[in-house]
Amino acid sequence: MTDPKPNSETSAPRDEASCGxxxxxxxxxxSLPGTLxxxxxxxxxxxxxxxxxxxxxxxxSAVGGGNGEPAAAADTASGAATSGxxxxxxxxxxxxxxxxxxxxxxxxxxxxxxxxxxxxxxxFRTWIERYVIxxxxxAVVTSPNGGIAGFPPVKESEIxxxxxxxxxxxxxxxxxxxxVCPVGATYQTEDGVVLVDDDYCIGCRYCIQACPYGARFLHxxxxxxxxxxxCYHRLVKGLVPACVxxxxxxxxxxxxxxxxxxxxxxxxxxxxxxxxxxHLNTEPKVFYADLDGEVx
Amino acid sequence: MEQxxxxxxxxxxxxxxxxxxxxxxxxxxxxxVVYPYVTGLVAGAFILASLERVFNVxxxxxxxxxxxxxxxxxxxxxxxxxxxxxxxxxxSYEIFLTPNLNSAMAMFGFVYAWYLMVVLLLEIWFDYRKxxxxxxxxxxxxxxxxxxxxxxxxxxxxxxxxxxxxxxxxLITFIGIPSAFLLHGYVGFIFGSVKANPWWSSVLxxxxxxxxxxxxxxxxxxxxYMFSCLARRKEIEMKCADKLAxxxxxxxxxxxxxxxxxxxxxxxxAEESIAILQQMIASRLFVSLIVLQILMGTVIPLLMLMLFSxxxxxxxxxxxxxxxxxxxxxxAALLIQVGIFSTRWNVVIGGQIFxxxxxxxxxxxxxxxxPEGFFVSALLLIAPFVILYVLVKVLPPWPEDEVKIDAxxxxxxxxxxxxxxxx
Amino acid sequence: MRQQIIRxxxxxxxxxxxxxxxxxxxxxxxxxxxxxxxxxxxxxxxAQPIKYAGRASCETCHPDVVEKHAGGRHxxxxxxxxxxxxxxxxxxxxxxxxxxxxxxxxxxxxHAYDPGRPTxxxxxxxxxxxxxxxxxxxxxxxxxxxxxxxxxCSGCHGQIARAKAVSHHALLPCTTCHEVSEQHKxxxxxxxxxxxxAREFCGKCHAPDATPPAxxxxxxxxxxxxxxxxxxxxxxxxxPHFPELK
Numbered sequence: 001m002t003d004p005k006p007n008s009e010t011s012a013p014r015d016e017a018s019c020g021x022x023x024x025x026x027x028x029x030x031s032l033p034g035t036l037x038x039x040x041x042x043x044x045x046x047x048x049x050x051x052x053x054x055x056x057x058x059x060x061s062a063v064g065g066g067n068g069e070p071a072a073a074a075d076t077a078s079g080a081a082t083s084g085x086x087x088x089x090x091x092x093x094x095x096x097x098x099x100x101x102x103x104x105x106x107x108x109x110x111x112x113x114x115x116x117x118x119x120x121x122x123x124f125r126t127w128i129e130r131y132v133i134x135x136x137x138x139a140v141v142t143s144p145n146g147g148i149a150g151f152p153p154v155k156e157s158e159i160x161x162x163x164x165x166x167x168x169x170x171x172x173x174x175x176x177x178x179x180v181c182p183v184g185a186t187y188q189t190e191d192g193v194v195l196v197d198d199d200y201c202i203g204c205r206y207c208i209q210a211c212p213y214g215a216r217f218l219h220x221x222x223x224x225x226x227x228x229x230x231c232y233h234r235l236v237k238g239l240v241p242a243c244v245x246x247x248x249x250x251x252x253x254x255x256x257x258x259x260x261x262x263x264x265x266x267x268x269x270x271x272x273x274x275x276x277x278x279h280l281n282t283e284p285k286v287f288y289a290d291l292d293g294e295v296x
Numbered sequence: 297m298e299q300x301x302x303x304x305x306x307x308x309x310x311x312x313x314x315x316x317x318x319x320x321x322x323x324x325x326x327x328x329v330v331y332p333y334v335t336g337l338v339a340g341a342f343i344l345a346s347l348e349r350v351f352n353v354x355x356x357x358x359x360x361x362x363x364x365x366x367x368x369x370x371x372x373x374x375x376x377x378x379x380x381x382x383x384x385x386x387x388s389y390e391i392f393l394t395p396n397l398n399s400a401m402a403m404f405g406f407v408y409a410w411y412l413m414v415v416l417l418l419e420i421w422f423d424y425r426k427x428x429x430x431x432x433x434x435x436x437x438x439x440x441x442x443x444x445x446x447x448x449x450x451x452x453x454x455x456x457x458x459x460x461x462x463x464x465x466x467l468i469t470f471i472g473i474p475s476a477f478l479l480h481g482y483v484g485f486i487f488g489s490v491k492a493n494p495w496w497s498s499v500l501x502x503x504x505x506x507x508x509x510x511x512x513x514x515x516x517x518x519x520x521y522m523f524s525c526l527a528r529r530k531e532i533e534m535k536c537a538d539k540l541a542x543x544x545x546x547x548x549x550x551x552x553x554x555x556x557x558x559x560x561x562x563x564x565x566a567e568e569s570i571a572i573l574q575q576m577i578a579s580r581l582f583v584s585l586i587v588l589q590i591l592m593g594t595v596i597p598l599l600m601l602m603l604f605s606x607x608x609x610x611x612x613x614x615x616x617x618x619x620x621x622x623x624x625x626x627x628a629a630l631l632i633q634v635g636i637f638s639t640r641w642n643v644v645i646g647g648q649i650f651x652x653x654x655x656x657x658x659x660x661x662x663x664x665x666x667p668e669g670f671f672v673s674a675l676l677l678i679a680p681f682v683i684l685y686v687l688v689k690v691l692p693p694w695p696e697d698e699v700k701i702d703a704x705x706x707x708x709x710x711x712x713x714x715x716x717x718x719x
Numbered sequence: 720m721r722q723q724i725i726r727x728x729x730x731x732x733x734x735x736x737x738x739x740x741x742x743x744x745x746x747x748x749x750x751x752x753x754x755x756x757x758x759x760x761x762x763x764x765x766a767q768p769i770k771y772a773g774r775a776s777c778e779t780c781h782p783d784v785v786e787k788h789a790g791g792r793h794x795x796x797x798x799x800x801x802x803x804x805x806x807x808x809x810x811x812x813x814x815x816x817x818x819x820x821x822x823x824x825x826x827x828x829x830h831a832y833d834p835g836r837p838t839x840x841x842x843x844x845x846x847x848x849x850x851x852x853x854x855x856x857x858x859x860x861x862x863x864x865x866x867x868x869x870x871x872c873s874g875c876h877g878q879i880a881r882a883k884a885v886s887h888h889a890l891l892p893c894t895t896c897h898e899v900s901e902q903h904k905x906x907x908x909x910x911x912x913x914x915x916x917a918r919e920f921c922g923k924c925h926a927p928d929a930t931p932p933a934x935x936x937x938x939x940x941x942x943x944x945x946x947x948x949x950x951x952x953x954x955x956x957x958x959p960h961f962p963e964l965k
Contacts, residue, residue: 085765102836104829106800113804114770122304124317130835141314141655150827154834156881157961162835167316176492182401183390187756197760200747202390203383205323206401212492214316214652218323220297223383233767242771248796248829280491296653392738393746396755413734418727425723448726460721 085236090191091257092230093285094244095267096166098292100251103128103164107243107252108148114231114242121145123217125228126168126243131294134158139294165295166252168243169194169215169228170276170284177207177216177227186225192257192285193230201225212277213284230254257285303661312579313572313656322648322660326673327381332483332505333640334374334680339480339506340513341367342416342472347543349469355539359521361693364420366520369684371412377676378404380667400486411479415472421446422465424691426453427699442690458701480509487643494569494654495647500558505643507551512636514544515629520684522626528694534618538606541625545601548632552594555639572650576657580649584638593635597628770804773797777805780812784861791862801825801860826854834878839907841865842877868904875907879960886961890934896920896959918944921953 111126112119121144128147132140132154142151147164154162175194178186185201188194196207201224208216208225216227231241239245244254255264267273271289276296278284288295308320345363347353379385392409395402429451432443450457484502491497518540525532562570577585604616604624616624645660663669752758774797778785788794799805802817820826823845832842849857857866865874872893873880883889893899902910915921922944924931931939942948948956957963 099837102829102840103833106828110771110799110804115767120301120304121308121317122301122320127317129314130833132834139655141653143314143317146317150831151833151835156834156878157885159834159878159882162878164835176490180399180401180490181396182399182404183387184394184396184750184755184757185390187754187760189761190753195760195764197757198763200387200390200757200760201384202387204378204381204401205383206399206486208318208323209648210490210492212652214318217318217321218383220300229764233765234769234771236765237769239769239773245771245773246797246800248793248800250795296655389741389745393742394750394755421727422723448723448730450722450726452722457721457723460723464723 087190089258091285092171092192092235093255093257093264093287094168094171094230094241095253095255095264095271095287095289097251097253097267097271097289098163098165098295099290100249101128101164101166102249102251103130103147103151104248105146105148105150106246106248107166108146110242110246111228112148114234115229117226118220120220123220123226125215125226126166129165129167129295130162131165131292132158132162133160133292133294135160161292163292165288165291166243167213167215167276168286169211169230170213170282170286171228171230173283173285174281176210176212176280176282180206180210182206189232191235193232193235194227195229195232196225196227198222198224198226212280212282303663307659307661310659311656313651314653315651315656315658316653319648319651320658322645322658324644324648325381325660325668326662326670327377327668327676329637329640329644330377330673330676331374331381332480332509332644333512333637334370334377334676335480335483336505336509336512336636336640337516337680338367338370338374338411338513339476339509340511340515341370341517342476342513343510344514344517344540344543346469346473346476349466350473353539355535356543358533358536358695359517359540361423361691361698362520362524362688363517364416364423365687365691365693366517366680366684368416368420369680369687371408371416372683373676373680375408376679377673380672380676400482400489403482403485407475407479407482411472411475415468415475419465419468419472420691421448422461422468425450425461426458426701427697428691429453430699430701439690446691453701477506481506487647490647492652493647494567495573495650496643498558500554501643504551504554504558504639507547507554508636508639510547511544511551511632514540514547515632515636518544518625518629519633522622524688524694530694530696532622534621537622537625541601541604541621541628542606544625544629544632545598545605548594548598548601552598555594569650569654572654572657576646576650580657580659581642581646585642585646588638589635589642592631593638594632597631597635600624600628600631769806771799772804772806772809774799776809788861791864793861793863820860821853821855823852823854826858832877832881834881836878838879839875840877841875843874868901872899882961887937888959888962891932915954916952918948918952921959 105128108124108127111117111124115125117123117125124146126146127143129141129143130147130151132142134140135158137160144151171192171194173192175188178188178194182204183200183202185197186194186207187197203218203223203225205218205225208218211227216225218224219226231239231243234241240254244252253263253267255262255267257264259265267287267289273287273289274291275284275287304321307322311320341363344356345360345367348356348360379388382388391402392405395405425447428443428446430453432440432447435443481502484505487493487496487505488498488501518537521540522532522537562573601624604621648658649660650657665671747757747759749758749760750756753761777798788798799817801820805817807815808817827845830842831845836842854860858864869875871880876893880893883891883893896915897912899912900910903912919926923929924935924939925942926944927941929939929941953959
């Protein structure tokens with residue numbers, strides 16, 4: 001085509017508009033993160049407060065919408081609601097004796113009430129499984145609506161053994177869900193509880209995939225990940241989780257691993273203890289006494 | 297939400313065996329299948345471009361610029377399925393600001409930005425710079441404006457500058473190959489590192505992802521090359537098409553071997569998950585895995601390409617005419633696209649259909665409407681071609697449009713000493 | 720420097736500046752305070768309102784009920800299991816009054832028969848156990864007792880009774896093998912039933928020369944106890960409540 005002028009200084013006429021400017025497509029591509037940043041800035045300007053308040057209203061169940069005070073309005077030094085509570089020196093754990101569990105489902109009910117969990121059968125912070133091991137050694141497991149209202153009948157002549165197993169987030173000491181969260185929206189507190197930051201979670205659901213125990217779900221209204229928090233809002237006030245409070249047979253007990261005398265300490269001494277899926281090295285802190293090998 | 301709950305109730309009816317209550321709902325759906333498919337095409341198209349630039353495979357030169365533009369078109373679309381899938385896309389910037397460095401997914405911000413800015417855009421810039429400077433000189437209006445914008449105001453066409461462009465392009469392509477591997481490999485690692493999921497947790501997944509990406513990328517370029525020649529009423533260079541097809545064959549052989557290795561290894565070790573996985577493949581994934589991925593997507597194209605490969609031709613076993621070869625390549629490439637898409641589907645959806653209790657299966661209901669629905673996904677798969685069309689109009693990649701400047705590759709030899717000087 | 724490099728550096732600088740600005744303005748202030756998360760998030764969690772007050776808070780105002788409850792069979796059952804979440808009631812007792820479950824829906828959640836429930840746990844079949852009547856008509860909720868002492872064992876040993884009912888031992892009353900005092904029905908843990916201790920016990924029906932009860936009309940399997948089963952006692956291999964469970 002044309003042959004180039006050897007020296008750029010005298011060649012094409014200067015176009016003022018193009019000095020330092022960028023190709024449109026290139027600009028769009030390059031500023032994609034920038035656009036998102038701008039969007040984010042806009043969102044922040046509207047206020048995480050407004051957003052949290054909106055979602056607080058929309059969340060299922062009326063009173064006290066889930067997350068309390070808006071975050072951005074008071075994203076200052078933390079400690080407002082937790083003044084007086086020192087998380088260091090605590091390491092919370094739960095101990096379950098499946099032999100005592102009667103499968104009444106009151107814990108599931110209490111949890112859903114205490115934590116405003118949607119009532120549909122797809123969202124559980126805790127649930128009960130019933131195992132029926134038949135005479136042909138095959139295990140049949142059910143959890144109809146999480147076990148909140150009973151279980152279907154079984155043919156008696158087939159039963160070799162049968163029992164209930166409460167399940168919940170194991171609050172692992174080596175949590176795979178915290179490891180995979182891309183933004184730092186789920187975290188482990190100093191006192192050993194794994195929590196989710198509702199105002200920071202982007203809803204990518206990687207943590208839900210990473211949990212080996214099926215303990216997490218996506219809240220259908222808030223569109224963020226959610227799971228059992230050991231009723232952390234009760235712990236900091238010296239109460240036990242709602243499920244532990246409610247359990248009529250003391251199948252669930254709760255305590256502090258750092259405390260030398262507690263029901264938890266006695267439990268660890270007197271029982272053969274198992275955790276779920278130990279080969280995954282998540283180091284769960286929900287301990288099961290005399291757990292049947294069929295339990296996954 | 298009502299409609300969502302309604303569809304979940306239907307899913308609940310169709311679960312088999314025991315599924316943890318929170319697992320009834322599948323979380324990573326069609327959009328998360330589209331994302332690795334699209335980044336796979338980006339990586340594959342770029343690897344093809346690098347074949348020419350770094351490994352000097354001259355035959356595929358006609359596809360060089362087209363591959364770069366294709367990679368760009370798909371890369372622009374790539375974040376969109378992810379954004380549409382997030383529960384809070386307006387917070388997605390958090391990945392760039394507070395990435396959790398332990399999380400494979402947080403790599404997205406770095407890898408995407410790196411690949412887009414430092415590799416792809418820079419390479420396109422260096423390659424097209426001289427052309428846009430020269431094109432702009434003879435144009436008017438929007439095209440001139442766009443081309444001048446593209447040049448970033450540079451107008452240096454000296455041999456030194458052009459040499460610099462070429463050298464920089466080569467260096468970037470060189471860096472770009474591992475970057476392309478990283479762009480798609482990290483997606484494989486996102487799945488492969490999930491120890492909770494026996495279908496995903498595997499050392500091979502990142503590698504399989506990578507090779508299937510190369511297969512799909514080369515197949516795409518084969519189709520686009522032939523299609524663009526037809527559209528421009530230009531002759532398809534069979535040298536180029538044959539070369540593309542043979543690279544496609546090699547990549548497909550490696551990809552198939554890796555997948556077979558994974559399959560055989562799983563069956564042989566027969567870990568606890570084997571029972572439910574077999575049940576899943578036989579029921580929920582039969583069509584997408586056995587029929588679409590293996591049979592139609594791999595075995596048949598493999599046979600087609602092998603029969604028409606240069607080896608067979610040179611051994612005079614078959615002498616297919618050019619028209620037949622083109623048809624076979626086209627058909628194989630299309631089947632391969634279906635196969636690779638099914639591969640992504642089987643990995644993503646398959647990993648969630650069976651319960652982590654290893655005792656049951658749920659089901660995935662593809663929605664039609666809604667942000668995670670079929671139409672949005674179809675739109676996201678069509679959009680790159682629209683973008684490619686625009687890119688091709690603004691930065692024509694065709695050999696006949698390329699500006700040929702007689703700049704020597706080597707430094708100009710010193711002018712010979714005149715006899716008068718040498719005394 | 721080459722012209723290309725200068726232009727590219729300009730673009731690069733703009734982008735880096737944008738990123739830095741974003742980091743400064745968009746990252747929440749408390750992020751990183753305790754770890755890689757927003758420190759104020761903990762307060763968001765702890766600010767959640769409490770719904771269940773806990774059984775300790777009932778005693779202050781209801782000491783008589785608590786005392787009666789502590790002495791009964793429901794002493795382990797927290798007040799809020801039956802009366803629902805009561806934190807609001809503790810806040811303002813007159814405004815919010817907890818439920819009193821007077822129907823049949825609540826009690827059956829624990830006491831309807833399910834084979835998974837541990838042996839010794841009282842269970843009934845709601846369909847046939849005084850249908851349509853409120854549970855409270857016969858059972859006082861805080862310290863429940865059956866209105867009459869149960870005759871048989873199936874009320875508390877439902878799974879065993881039902882398994883036995885479809886077995887070869889169906890017609891044998893529990894007392895055939897277990898000696899039970901009336902005290903066991905009133906305070907089970909204080910007086911346990913006996914269990915057979917020797918092989919000869921089962922030989923009362925199953926030895927070659929034994930005479931099973933007349934109402935057993937089927938052929939009773941006979942085993943020579945001197946040679947059958949090594950040194951084991953019978954129930955180390957056979958489950959007496961459902962022998963030869965298939």
